[in-house]
Amino acid sequence: MYARSENGRVYHIIPRGQQFTLCGLRISRLVVTGRKHERAHFGPEKPADQPLCKHCERMDRKEGKNE
Ligand SMILES: [Zn+2]
16 A cells, blocks of 8 residues: 655555554554645555655565565
């Protein structure tokens, strides 16, 4: 699953069944905190118009090596 903030700078990867993004942000915190336009949206689709969060990208590469 993917999380993107409405102001749209980056998106994050959320591993299946996890409560945290790959880079360690708590999902409930993404939803609840922040001004309205900064709240996150979630979905199964990778946002095509946003870059992946740098920290998530690094973690994703690391995980990929283990497969
Ligand atoms: Zn991230």
